[in-house]
Amino acid sequence: MALVPCKECGTLNSSEVEICLSCEYPVLGRPKTNWLKGLALLLALLFVIPLALYMIQTVSTQTNEPSSPPAK
Ligand SMILES: [Zn+2]
Known part of the structure; x- marks a missing residue:
């Protein structure tokens, strides 16, 4: 499981989540x-x-x- 930094706020999120848990910005570049x-x-x-x-x-x-x- 990798940690991906949010492009918006820099929070480290699991690569399994689609949106940032902090600001809900799409981590995988796939807007909800x-x-x-x-x-x-x-x-x-x-x-x-x-x-x-x-x-x-x-x-x-x-x-x-x-x-x-x-x-x-
Ligand atoms: Zn974020």
């Missing part, structure tokens, strides 16, 4: 909130993509038919 960032990114994409598609659709509609109303 990693999945949370992924989820936030996913939500952002789910929000941004429809918005982008809507804006592209609006712009292309205005470009294709600048003045005339839609056909019958």
Whole structure:
């Protein structure tokens, strides 16, 4: 069992633990909130993509038919 110094506070932690026992900084360089960032990114994409598609659709509609109303 090796002791790994915390990158944040310098406390020696067991290499078996994932986060510092003192400051909870990820000892193994694997943030415990990693999945949370992924989820936030996913939500952002789910929000941004429809918005982008809507804006592209609006712009292309205005470009294709600048003045005339839609056909019958
Ligand atoms: Zn620490």
